[in-house]
Amino acid sequence: MALVELRNVSKIYHLGGEEIRALDDVSLDIDTGEFISIIGPSGSGKSTLMHILGCLDSPTRGTIQLDGTRIHNASTRELAAIRNQKIGFVFQFFNLLPKLNVLQNVELPMVYSGISGRERRRRAMDALKLVGLENRSKHRPMQLSGGQQQRVAIARALVNSPRIVFADEPTGNLDSNTGEAILTLFRQLSQEGRTIALVTHDPEIAAVTPRRIEIRDGKIAKNVDPKLAGLAASRFTDHASHSRNTTTPPPLG
């Protein structure tokens, strides 16, 4: 069974009597350990897809299972718990809380899962080590460069050992060198067996992932899957297929 199973998912908005199909009958499977990208121009529905996958939004029609749990008709409270435990988010604008220091920002998801202070600190420091920022734990986000802030955001996304990490244009606000470094970090995390979904409009960025899903007008236009096509299209295929055997992501530290 796949980690994420989308079946015939549609999201329909009504704007002034007009029906807008942001997602139109989309079916999609993501396996544990996969490194995929969801690409498409703005307005294609890729953000809507990510929101539904990330349990921030509910579909109008269709069913979703995440890690064996049916989430298409879950309550907002259950969705919040799933976001907290099973999903990590990385955003284009980092979305760190400016009033908290780096360590506190990374600890934040654990605050909502009720983990004790000492345990929180230990796990947050481990996550910061993973992204190479353990010596910046007392800094405020504004005292860090963009790349560093994004690393903090990645540490925050990883700290609760989620089943899947969604990154929405994670390099969109960074210069190309820094962006490259962030992508390398994602690649490295993927090699460690984590499931990562990149959402981007940039085919060049999408090129780093073995599997690419192209969205257009709310539908899957192209599904490039090396496994299905039998192509060794990416140099990461080996790692990806290797890690697919592990069912859970490795715990931090």
Added chain:
Amino acid sequence: MNLWNAIVIGFKEIWAHKFRSVLTMLGIILGVSSLVAMSALVKGMENGMKEALVAIGGLEKVEIEAQDVPIHQKHLEDQAVGSTVHDVYALQRSAPLIKLVTPEMRMSFGRGWGGGGSSSLATKGTRAVRERLNLVGTLPSAIEMNQHVLEYGRMFNEVDDENAWNVCVIGAAIRDQLFGSPEETGYDINPVGQTININNQPFRVVGMFQRYESEQEKKLREIERNQPKVAQTGPERRRGWGGGRGQNSWVYGWKNATVYIPLNTMWIKFRSGGAGTNSVPDPRLSTLFVKVADIELLEPALQQAKNVLMHTHKGIEDFSFRTQENWSEGITTAIRNARMSGGFIAAISLLVGGIGIMNIMLASITERIREIGIRKAIGATFSDVFIQILVESIVIAILGGIAGIATSYAVVHLLTVISPTENTPVITLNSLAIAFLFSAFVGVLAGLFPAIKAARLDPIQALRYE
């Protein structure tokens, strides 16, 4: 998220916007301090009134006063004897619910108290009592009945009464006029052993009561002592009754102007022809005071007294009871009214403070829509956000409440400095607790709507918000 985290976040938010938070708290501070100061003032007033009530003898003291014979007994009018000393003995013997019976025989000498003419009731050499004087013939129990405390000497006793000796116990105001007040002479004169003239008869002073005054009069006197006397200009004038004094101070003045002589002395020397031109002895008492043993048993005690008196008065109801209940009720009503009006104003100012908090919380969540979106995206539930905002509002209100309580002490101190002669305001623990709880309640009320608004935010839209 647990409550502790929410409180810590609340404090951080407040610290991050210090000036704004202090301004917001100011509403609560003013509300709480006005509430506490108001109740302290009312409490001071209440204490002053109760003090006066106790000074006059307390609730247990009941006066039996003469009354016109009722209409259905009019034909017996000339047989009505009025209250006599026999009533005293009868009550003492037959009314166990009555603890104390004290007869009073007053004498009218043409000039009542307050008379300021050339002749005076009491003199000592060239000095005379020019102000009010209450000459009362009574029994030794009067000291307990009227809550007198001796400063010097002793109360006259049964032997003095039996022999109708010319002894007297005087109040402090009488001493001041006949011998000189401490302010005048610089020291406290002990009049015991001296002889004064009362209605041209020599009386030996055997005791003197201490000076009775309310707290506020005591303070007034101390202030006057510390300030140089301002020479009065123009002709000598009096300011009439109770000028500038509290409404209850007449009780103390009345007690200070007391001259007690034994009942028998009064009757023999002044009433039964010894001094008067009327040679018919008049055994009537002016009034009779009784003190009930237990205030809870006021009704049955009065019934008992009535039964006894109906017997001694040959069934003629020429007396009635006057209790201090009216006065006590008057105090209660006055206090309740003051508390109501003051409480109403303070409650409104607290409410305004609460509206200030709500206003600032609404502004604050608008500023933090993105933060709330982030928190929700990483797993904050409705109740997590709700509690966070609500706790923040409560923390502001409670900090304001604590600061308000501190301020109220300053306000009360200021009031005492500005107007030292008023009743001392008393801050009670109750009023502090009520003010504090009320401010916390206002915090909850003010935070409710903003907290719901924040907790309902859609995470996607909140994250997009710029």
